[in-house]
Amino acid sequence: MFAFLHKYASLMHFYRLSARWSGWLALATALLMAYGLYGGLVTAPADYQQGDSYRIIYIHVPSAWMSLFVYMCMAGAGAVALVWKIKLAEIWLRASAPIGASFTFLALVTGSIWGKPMWGTWWVWDARLTSELVLLFLYLGIMALDNAIEDRRTGARAAAVLTLIGVVNIPIIHYSVEWWSTLHQGPTVSKLDRPSIHIDMLIPLLVMAVAFTTFYFAAALARVRGGILAYDRNTSWVRDMVGREAARGHG
Amino acid sequence: MAEFIAMGGYGAYVWSSYAIAALVLGVNAVLARRAERAVLHALARDPNGDDDDAPA
Numbered sequence: 494m495f496a497f498l499h500k501y502a503s504l505m506h507f508y509r510l511s512a513r514w515s516g517w518l519a520l521a522t523a524l525l526m527a528y529g530l531y532g533g534l535v536t537a538p539a540d541y542q543q544g545d546s547y548r549i550i551y552i553h554v555p556s557a558w559m560s561l562f563v564y565m566c567m568a569g570a571g572a573v574a575l576v577w578k579i580k581l582a583e584i585w586l587r588a589s590a591p592i593g594a595s596f597t598f599l600a601l602v603t604g605s606i607w608g609k610p611m612w613g614t615w616w617v618w619d620a621r622l623t624s625e626l627v628l629l630f631l632y633l634g635i636m637a638l639d640n641a642i643e644d645r646r647t648g649a650r651a652a653a654v655l656t657l658i659g660v661v662n663i664p665i666i667h668y669s670v671e672w673w674s675t676l677h678q679g680p681t682v683s684k685l686d687r688p689s690i691h692i693d694m695l696i697p698l699l700v701m702a703v704a705f706t707t708f709y710f711a712a713a714l715a716r717v718r719g720g721i722l723a724y725d726r727n728t729s730w731v732r733d734m735v736g737r738e739a740a741r742g743h744g
Numbered sequence: 745m746a747e748f749i750a751m752g753g754y755g756a757y758v759w760s761s762y763a764i765a766a767l768v769l770g771v772n773a774v775l776a777r778r779a780e781r782a783v784l785h786a787l788a789r790d791p792n793g794d795d796d797d798a799p800a
Contacts, residue, residue: 545752712776719779
């Protein structure tokens with residue numbers, strides 16, 4: 494078990510194993526998004542209250558879910574990085590931050606664009622919107638802290654500490670619509686006992702959520718591979734790769 | 745087709761949302777793809793130097 498873990502935690506092995514993963518995940522993302530967009534924009538019926546404006550959910554809801562999911566992945570990686578000092582976890586955390594910030598930004602902006610025709614305002618300081626905005630600042634803060642520290646391993650550990658402190662915001666975002674009276678509507682999908690969304694609307698939404706998840710792993714993996722080369726730049730396997738690269742550049 | 749683009753009068757809201765999402769995800773995909781090559785190029789230029797200018 495530990496030999497297995499050690500092998501996968503080895504940067505060189507992960508780099509070689511993951512060579513094809515990112516491409517397959519990108520292909521899966523493209524196929525799922527094509528299906529999800531067709532279902533969401535074309536075949537799903539208009540909402541009886543919100544008309545066609547509700548179709549923004551097919552990007553808004555997956556973005557909002559991913560803003561939390563990516564953060565929890567970073568918190569998990571941060572804990573592993575701090576406790577076991579595993580480099581791959583540090584690299585994963587650093588690679589995830591800009592992607593998570595992007596999803597959070599998308600959730601806020603698309604929610605705002607949806608809010609204008611439905612609520613009559615672009616923005617309101619209600620609990621859900623405010624806690625999601627705090628999440629965006631957390632992501633940006635984690636990236637800034639990491640960048641501000643010269644030594645990359647110290648920077649990653651500082652970022653991991655800040656990530657773990659920020660975890661307190663995650664349940665606040667999730668339960669904000671129940672704890673406070675918010676303008677933001679309550680959960681629609683997770684009420685499994687009495688689903689309040691039509692199945693033709695739900696399936697494209699779930700497909701888009703899976704597509705956003707595969708997008709995250711494809712993009713994070715590509716960044717992780719760059720991070721691995723930077724971490725292992727003084728090892729022979731990276732020096733050999735760089736040597737070949739330099740020869741190609743000059744030749 | 746015109747009806748599809750109009751989105752029941754919400755076309756500007758729906759399509760601007762999708763355009764922004766496409767832009768943000770597209771930029772993410774391009775930057776992620778470039779990350780690995782950027783590190784390789786930086787190391788090829790200066791194998792001993794720090795490559796902190798390269799995204800990682």
